[in-house]
Amino acid sequence: MLIxxxxxxxxxxxxANGGFTFAxxxxxxxxxHLQAFRNSIEISLVTxxxxxxxxxxxxxxxxxxxxxxxxxxxxxxxxxxxxxxxxIPLAFAFIATLGTIGIVTQFLRDQLGIDLYGRGIDFNLFTxxxxxxxxxxxxxxxxxLVIAPAIDGLRREWREAASSLGASSWQYWRYVGVPILxxxxxxxxxxxxxxxxxxxxxxxxxTAGGVNLVPIEIGYFLSGNVLDNPHLAQAxxxxxxxxxxxxxxxxxxxxxxxxxxxx
Amino acid sequence: xxxRRSIAPSAVLWLAVGAAYFLIPLLATFLFSLRxxxxxxxxxxxxxxxxxxxxxxxxxIKTSFILSLxxxxxxxxxxxxxxxxxxxKLPRLRPVIGFLALIPFVVPPIILVVGLLDVYRGTPxxxxxxxxxxxxxxxxxxxxxxxxxxxxxxxxxxxxxTLTEAAQSLGAGWPSTLLRVILPNIKAAALAxxxxxxxxxxxxxTIASLSAFHTFPVYIQQVQQDKLYxxxxxxxxxxxxxxxxxVSLLFVGRGRAVQVGAAR
Numbered sequence: 001m002l003i004x005x006x007x008x009x010x011x012x013x014x015x016a017n018g019g020f021t022f023a024x025x026x027x028x029x030x031x032x033h034l035q036a037f038r039n040s041i042e043i044s045l046v047t048x049x050x051x052x053x054x055x056x057x058x059x060x061x062x063x064x065x066x067x068x069x070x071x072x073x074x075x076x077x078x079x080x081x082x083x084x085x086x087x088i089p090l091a092f093a094f095i096a097t098l099g100t101i102g103i104v105t106q107f108l109r110d111q112l113g114i115d116l117y118g119r120g121i122d123f124n125l126f127t128x129x130x131x132x133x134x135x136x137x138x139x140x141x142x143x144x145l146v147i148a149p150a151i152d153g154l155r156r157e158w159r160e161a162a163s164s165l166g167a168s169s170w171q172y173w174r175y176v177g178v179p180i181l182x183x184x185x186x187x188x189x190x191x192x193x194x195x196x197x198x199x200x201x202x203x204x205x206x207t208a209g210g211v212n213l214v215p216i217e218i219g220y221f222l223s224g225n226v227l228d229n230p231h232l233a234q235a236x237x238x239x240x241x242x243x244x245x246x247x248x249x250x251x252x253x254x255x256x257x258x259x260x261x262x263x
Numbered sequence: 264x265x266x267r268r269s270i271a272p273s274a275v276l277w278l279a280v281g282a283a284y285f286l287i288p289l290l291a292t293f294l295f296s297l298r299x300x301x302x303x304x305x306x307x308x309x310x311x312x313x314x315x316x317x318x319x320x321x322x323x324i325k326t327s328f329i330l331s332l333x334x335x336x337x338x339x340x341x342x343x344x345x346x347x348x349x350x351x352k353l354p355r356l357r358p359v360i361g362f363l364a365l366i367p368f369v370v371p372p373i374i375l376v377v378g379l380l381d382v383y384r385g386t387p388x389x390x391x392x393x394x395x396x397x398x399x400x401x402x403x404x405x406x407x408x409x410x411x412x413x414x415x416x417x418x419x420x421x422x423x424x425t426l427t428e429a430a431q432s433l434g435a436g437w438p439s440t441l442l443r444v445i446l447p448n449i450k451a452a453a454l455a456x457x458x459x460x461x462x463x464x465x466x467x468x469t470i471a472s473l474s475a476f477h478t479f480p481v482y483i484q485q486v487q488q489d490k491l492y493x494x495x496x497x498x499x500x501x502x503x504x505x506x507x508x509x510v511s512l513l514f515v516g517r518g519r520a521v522q523v524g525a526a527r
Contacts, residue, residue: 058281061274068270081509082503087468088484089498093288094496095297103291137288140281143286182460198371202470203485215373215469222377222473237377241370248365 032212038216039240040197043128047135048192054136055143056151056185062144064153076148079141086138090207091104094134098240112146125198134169134206135196142195143188198240214240289502295495310496318498322391327479331464333395334402335457338410341403343453346414346448347445350423365406372469375401380474398478401470406463410456417452454515462508466501 010073062075097104102125108114124130154177162172178185200215207216214236221233297306314320349356367375426448430440442509446453468480483501487494 054281057277060275061271061281064274066270066273069279075278075281077509077513078285080512081506084462084466084509085502087466088480088487089466090288091500092483092487092494092498093292093502096498097288097291103294104287137285140284159342160314196374199371200371201480204472205487218373218377219469219473223381233377237374239375244371248500252365254410 021144033214033217033236033239034235036212036214036217037243039128039212041243043132043213044193044196045136046132047139047196048189049137050132051136051192051196052185052189054145055140055188056147058140058146059144060151063148065156072148074255075144079144082141083138083145086199087201088205089136091202094125094130094137094206098130098133101127104131126211128211131203131206131211131213135188135199138199138202139196141190146188146191147181147184150181150188154180157242183193183254183257187251189258190247194244194251197243197247273289289499291509292498295492296491297497298498304346310490310493313490313493313498314496319477321477322340323477323482326477327465329366330402330478331397331461333399334406334464335460337399337403337455338406338460339457342407342410342414342456343446343449344441346411346418347423350418351427352427360411363413364411372401372405372467373473375404376470376473379470389413397474398471398476401474402460402464402467405467405470406456406460409459409463413452413456414449417455419447420452421448451515455512458508458512460517462505462512465504465508 005020023141058075061083062072092103096102099105125133158176158180159172162176167175198215203211203216204219218233218236221236286495296310297308299309300308330519344362354495368376379397426444427440435444466480467478468484471478472481472484479501483494483497486497
């Protein structure tokens, strides 16, 4: 595990003859690689935030008082499957749903007169927006799995204490719920960011390289479509490695903080 | 006793949104898979026939399955004694291994494959050019955190010190302690780890595709390129495999949280 990572790091600083160079790293800050990093980071941020919010709302809906107990069991199992259902089949499921001849696209066009691909909406599954929609399919379940135990940690007594002191629902969340959950929420969102940042198969299956992302670029170099510099793939991998390393540096301390309230 | 509160309307709303988001793509894939290959008309099972009669479907799914078994066997052989020993004699090492198990998160498959292709370039062809050599090496790394965390939870749940002392005082050596006393006690944890590994390996595309091996996910991608409707049939099959692995996982590890694989 450490050896390949080390190899990538060393390779990233090698030139074609094996000498030491910063040229590969410098390349990362030029086009199209800079754009790839921007796209990757943008998609990861959007899916982490949107997925985090939706995942939290769904998890809370399942865990809160009043919801039948079986809902939670079903949701957890299903999230486990959905979070693992990624890659080529997932990409295909969305092509069948929201692609140009997808079931939902056709239904909206024929029955409701809404053309997703037409003027006005201008949706396209094979662009950044499309990738984000598809990534949410595994981001939301991951959020549900990660955050549900933390929501469990919110004791009912706190809510009762708050309301008997005259707090409204909003005040409860503003002064009690969110501050207690903050570290868990943040660490879950950081995890989601990393999860989406390193995804390759799904984006590849969806766009076959049409959207410029860092993992897709690495794939291009490796499959031999571009042969100019083998060390560039390593430099790109090293760049990802740095981003994910930063993600971990944020994640680990947050994780410690968030375990404070868990039972 | 306080009166039972009924389900909140907003909870219903969000659960419905979630259910719709997850079920509609599956439903769409299913409807797609029933369409006729040429005309696109509904409804026929011909696509499933096409797939099931395709020899490369069986060949690739067999490759992936053998790969999973091999990965599971190697992971368990490596990790069961290690985790046992760490729990028994070196509990101070536990955080270190726990930290190591986080590394695959920082080194995802797409980075791993760049490094691995380079590291193993010099190795003999029976290893480098064979999926059963090269890919298994990669998959053992991918599966490591999942197997480790499963086993770790399993070992924490049993009193290994007492069990070991009892076994030893009855005259058992290390091998028979491990095989006949410890192993039956952590069977559920080992099975849980195995099912997770199965789900991961059966779905792993990145490494297999980029190192040019033909496995099940790579096959799905090839089908997708030339047979649109047949591809939805395979996609559903793949979903069924993940589903089966996860449900079995739940079955053996009752009550333990479901974990997340690395197929992305």
